[in-house]
Amino acid sequence: MTPNKEDYLKELYKLGGSEHLINNKQLSQALKIAPASVSEMLAKLSQEALLVTEPYKGAKLTKEGIEIAVSLLRGHRLWEVFLIRHLGYSWSEAHEDAELLEHVSPVRLTNRLEGFLNYPEYCPHGNAIPNQMGQIKEGALTLLSTLTAGKTAIIKKVQEEKELLDYLQTQGIEIGSQITVLSVDDYEGPFTLTLGDKKIRISHKAACQIYVAARSETKNKE
Ligand SMILES: [Zn+2]
The missing domain is CATH 2.30.30.90 (Ferrous iron transport protein A (FeoA))
Incomplete structure (x- = not known):
């Protein structure tokens, strides 16, 4: 899977696409990508059974799509903790490089990283880190x-x-x-x-x- 495809799944998840349909306009704004390109990519991801689309309503992630999105977020947030805690990154620098690292981190690596960091619950920006089962505890804020x-x-x-x-x-x-x-x-x-x-x-x-x-x-x- 390409980083580009993975970003679609992650963004859909962040917008609530594991629970309900997210319309193309919302997704295109979040990704800063033209609506026509978004529709095209959603069709591809739907063929791969990572999401389902409903005409004029939007897209919702399948179980498989959710799993990929959650593992990306897990890698992203764990890397941010590492970069800030151990390499002296700023808030935005950590986010920027975690965007790259999340796409090249196999499960074994994120699990070891998590242990090395002593199982942090939140990323440096306050987002909950999904556990190894993929569960996230988001509080009401x-x-x-x-x-x-x-x-x-x-x-x-x-x-x-x-x-x-x-x-x-x-x-x-x-x-x-x-x-x-x-x-x-x-x-x-x-x-x-x-x-x-x-x-x-x-x-x-x-x-x-x-x-x-x-x-x-x-x-x-x-
Ligand atoms: Zn973060």
Whole structure:
């Protein structure tokens, strides 16, 4: 299987394609590939029984397609842990090179890597790492953009996109950081937050790509 085909399966999975149909438009936006090319590739993957398509509705992964997608995500996220922990990569550098490594990592290698890293549960960006059985435990999280002034929360997960990762890392945001919303500007304006003893401002767009757990919820669980 080519890396290109694998990326389709992975993206479909991330969009929820293991559970329901994902339409071509959504997939073409996520992959930044023209809709015509997307339709063509979906037809090929459907012939290989990795997904099923329904005219005008979209595509859904088969059991085999899900297995491939999950093993790619597993490799991707484990490599990110390795690159950051052992080679001093930045958030975005790790994501970038994990995109390459995930396509060339046989099961034996990812399993050994996982043991070497002492079975991490999350990637450095807060995404859950599927276990060897392919199970993922995703908790229910809230988007930072839905918080109002006065709310305190813990940063749990950020979208893996180069510009966003660089932007957030420059601001000093980390997974596990506690933030308090000081104010939210009108018309989808920036959020002003306290982070440690600093005050930072992040755009509304970025706040829509950061997942948090409200502070009180976190306390109840612990
Ligand atoms: Zn990651």
